[in-house]
Amino acid sequence: MIVIVILGVFLAGLIAYWILHEVIQSAIDNSTMARNIQEIRDHLVGKSPEPPQTANDEDHENCPGCGYLVHLSDKVCANCGLALRDSD
Numbered sequence: 001m002i003v004i005v006i007l008g009v010f011l012a013g014l015i016a017y018w019i020l021h022e023v024i025q026s027a028i029d030n031s032t033m034a035r036n037i038q039e040i041r042d043h044l045v046g047k048s049p050e051p052p053q054t055a056n057d058e059d060h061e062n063c064p065g066c067g068y069l070v071h072l073s074d075k076v077c078a079n080c081g082l083a084l085r086d087s088d
């Protein structure tokens, strides 16, 4: 009889430990995943230290893709690489 009680306590402890382990592990996985997503997003978007500016002279315009200030002679946006006009 006492063996069953000891076995029950042991199993309960084991299950509690397992649940705790799973929770901690999933928390670690989530933070790792979040960091990876952040890195991928930084890589895709590209780090743009300059905030979007507003074109206030006739030599410049804003990129339709990202709003970056580009010169009228630019064929592609320096920030996002969008083709601004057909080269002819």
Ligand SMILES: [Zn+2]
Binding pocket: 063, 064, 065, 066, 067, 068, 077, 078, 079, 080, 081, 082
């Ligand atoms: Zn752009």
